[in-house]
Amino acid sequence: MEVMIMLSVSVVIPAKNEEDSIGKVIETIKENIEKVEIIVVDDGSTDNTAAVAKAAAAKVISHPYSKGNGAAIKTGAREAAGELIVFMDADGQHKAEDISRLLAKIECGNDMVVGARQKGSQASWGRGIANGFYNFFASWMTGHRVKDLTSGFRVVRSEKFREFLYLLPNGFSYPTTSTMAFFRAGYSVSYVPIHAEKRVGKSHIRPLRDGARFLIIIFKIGTLFSPLKIFAPVALLLFSLASVWYGWTWWNYHRFTNMSALLYTGSVVVFLMGLISEQITALMYRD
Incomplete structure (x- = not known):
């Protein structure tokens, strides 16, 4: 047919x-x-x-x-x-x-x-x-x-x-x-x-x-x-781990450790990478 x-x-x-x-x-x-x-x-x-x-x-x-x-x-x-x-x-x-x-x-x-x-x-x-x-x-x-x-x-x-x-x-x-x-x-x-x-x-x-x-x-x-939908959850996970670790070390040792600093820094870097990627993606579809 x-x-x-x-x-x-x-x-x-x-x-x-x-x-x-x-x-x-x-x-x-x-x-x-x-x-x-x-x-x-x-x-x-x-x-x-x-x-x-x-x-x-x-x-x-x-x-x-x-x-x-x-x-x-x-x-x-x-x-x-x-x-x-x-x-x-x-x-x-x-x-x-x-x-x-x-x-x-x-x-x-x-x-x-x-x-x-x-x-x-x-x-x-x-x-x-x-x-x-x-x-x-x-x-x-x-x-x-x-x-x-x-x-x-x-x-x-x-x-x-x-x-x-x-x-x-x-x-x-x-x-x-x-x-x-x-x-x-x-x-x-x-x-x-x-x-x-x-x-x-x-x-x-x-x-x-x-x-x-x-x-x-x-x-x-x-x-x-949508890069932020990938990067933002990872950044949130790192931030949460940093906060939990910081809370545990402060409760037991009354100090802020290098691991907490590393995790906090990683969460910020990952989030900024996602933000930049989002802007680059928007430029790819500008037309």
């Missing part, structure tokens, strides 16, 4: 060694969206991903070597001609039938619409728990409920998405960074519930390595969005 839309649409699909699924993904997109530009970014595949995508009449851009999922997203976003860009995976997890629902939501005035994976759509219980933590942390940082921070299935207004290309990492964390950047800029972000299918082939994500990387990224995007 085809869907009629008012704005031009480009679909960007980052792909690495996805020859078994990419052809079907492209065909199902054509069946569901009328007059759509399909861009497959071949991220240094060692199989026939590029050839299969070309045979399916998609525009193919090939990286000479693997640069990462985020780098492929940036390449596709720069080449996309559509006013709206749909990002989806090449492994068959995302249903082309859901694209029309995302497009309908963005035409209601939203700037980014994310396909929020429902219960049972996570690849493993471990990743489900991790994503739950990311969603909770992002919701606390933004003050809005974030239903799926790491979903790679989303539609954005291309002009606004390109504003943040310089912020996006080359790895797997472009969804987290782009979502937080849109919130920080005051753009509208909405969610549409989806069910992700089991992927075709083997996942490129390594749980231990990429899990640790995601944990670092979650704090990086926290400082990117």
Whole structure:
């Protein structure tokens, strides 16, 4: 079933060694969206991903070597001609039938619409728990409920998405960074519930390595969005420890110790770092 839309649409699909699924993904997109530009970014595949995508009449851009999922997203976003860009995976997890629902939501005035994976759509219980933590942390940082921070299935207004290309990492964390950047800029972000299918082939994500990387990224995007929400609690903790230690040493020894001075100084320094970071962050979004 085809869907009629008012704005031009480009679909960007980052792909690495996805020859078994990419052809079907492209065909199902054509069946569901009328007059759509399909861009497959071949991220240094060692199989026939590029050839299969070309045979399916998609525009193919090939990286000479693997640069990462985020780098492929940036390449596709720069080449996309559509006013709206749909990002989806090449492994068959995302249903082309859901694209029309995302497009309908963005035409209601939203700037980014994310396909929020429902219960049972996570690849493993471990990743489900991790994503739950990311969603909770992002919701606390933004003050809005974030239903799926790491979903790679989303539609954005291309002009606004390109504003943040310089912020996006080359790895797997472009969804987290782009979502937080849109919130920080005051753009509208909405969610549409989806069910992700089991992927075709083997996942490129390594749980231990990429899990640790995601944990670092979650704090990086926290400082990117509102640094004081990270630094202020740490400063308060240090100040509280300093006060408790000072109270204990004064009660027992009637003196002010170097440890109390160090903790008090640390709390002030951390708070000032957060304040300066907040001002720098505000300058990043001044336009």
